[in-house]
Amino acid sequence: MECKPDNWRVYVPVRLTITIPLITAATPLSRGQMISAQDVTLSMVDLLRFRRQGFSTPENVIGAKIKKNIRVGDVIEQNDVCIVCRNESVVIRAGKSGMSITTKGTAMSDGVVGEQIKVKNDKSNRIIDAQVSGVGEVTVAF
Template identity: 40%
Template sequence: MKLYIFIFSLLLSVSALGDTSLDRIEAAAEQYAQGVLEVPEGARLLVSASELDRRRHFDSCDTPLQAQAPSTREGARYMTVKISCDTPKPWLVYVPVQIAVEYPVMVAKMTLGPDTLLDESMVALRYVNNSSLRGNYFSSPDELNGARLKRRASAGQVITRRNVCLVCKGNPVTIEANNDHLSIRTSGTAMGSGSQGDPIRVQNNRSKRMVDAYVIGIGQVRVKM
């Protein structure tokens, strides 16, 4: 009886050696996902195949594994990849693959209080999963150097455009006005606070006139001509 059990176990072991490894199947699914999914410039794609049942066995495949999946909608967190082998004993298996896209964003290195004037030592670049990003964010420390926090930011918190003012009420600003034929720069005072692209009222320091402008950078606004 013991001899029979030993021989049976040995046959199973020899059979398993000829199988296509589950790791190879999972890697083929991940490689396929990485090849077909489009990622915005600057972002990075992370894919992870779900681990297959270790008790499953697939006959040895002497040809490259075939991978196929239906088109995946933008922002999807999962896709299912069909892995198959076209040998005399064909087989196929469906492998779920988890998808994550991470974006480079600026976060606070430490807890920062409202009205803090930011510099590069206070922020750091981190990759953050798109599913947890809310609002417009910054991807370079240069965009925040000299900006002022409007509300408290905890350590590790993503700094969004709502958190800061590139132009703050009462601050001096440079007013730009230009068209195809003329470019003018003068000084002014902000009558409100705003971030990139926000409309804002400013006072021209020379004429004392109030003008409508929009924020184009730290301490900079532009008026339409």
Template identity: 35%
Template sequence: MNVSASLNNTLTHDELLKDVISYVEQEFNPDESKNLRVVAHPLDSRITIRECDQDLSFYVAKSRTFTRQFPVKVKCATEKNSWKVYVQVSVAEMIETLVTNQTIAKGNTVDIDMVEVELVEARRVKDRSSNDISSIVGGRALKNIQRGYQIGQNDVCLVCKGDDVSIIAKNGGMMIKTSGTAIENGAKGESIKVKNNSSSRIVKGIVGDLREIYVNL
């Protein structure tokens, strides 16, 4: 990367910071397998950056593991115009998480326009949160949920006590479907009791999609 500069040029600082960000992204995530947020902190406005006749070199400590903040050394190594500057960089891994964009009262249905996917810093993502919208939308809130809350599947019941549900039994290529009534609340993947309306038997099944229960034949 070749960055030209003129004395005390603010835009030059900005261009240098952009190149530092590109270097750090490539260094830590060459396969673009993660969502990284890289922030290069502004240089002191009194720092002079002179023109460099060759590509700038960027360095970060080789022993460094993934940390939130560290310096990157930028160096111009020409014989007549040698200089270096350190840029402080913050790096955070971001994770897609469902966050509520409005208050949802207990018992209300969670509609698709009540939640949105946000990139949240990994260390701030709650264990209970989810990025699976199918495990949330259409269910009913099990408590009052505030705006900005990282919502998870255990915050809603996709099958709620008293709901009319579909009981689905699969065995190989055969599928039997009948109606039932939920005896308990259940989140996606949970095992709950349900009554088969045809036989009045109480069976246990796994909550699948909205108001669907899967049982073994």
């Protein structure tokens, strides 16, 4: 602080904390458990103490499967869940110019949103590359 007319200055120590909203566990979560809305909460987390990839909205994790045990209050990180899990059924979506096609498939590996994974089309038995777009859902370009 400073007062120029009286020519004095005071230095005040401050500690800045930058927080961001992230999804944390509201209940203990066990490996293999599917996340429900009651299992998670949005918490403000100190950015300096958290340097990994977390989730900012509950919709991104509800329905996902837990890969490891998570304690109450812990941030749910992207590597803690599989949005699309290996050997599980997924919806394959393809769309262009207002036209949309969906079919069922089987994920060949775990994946998080935005990641490219291999998916087996259950009708044709062809293995295709698809991008994870949501819980149990992948998108292909055609």
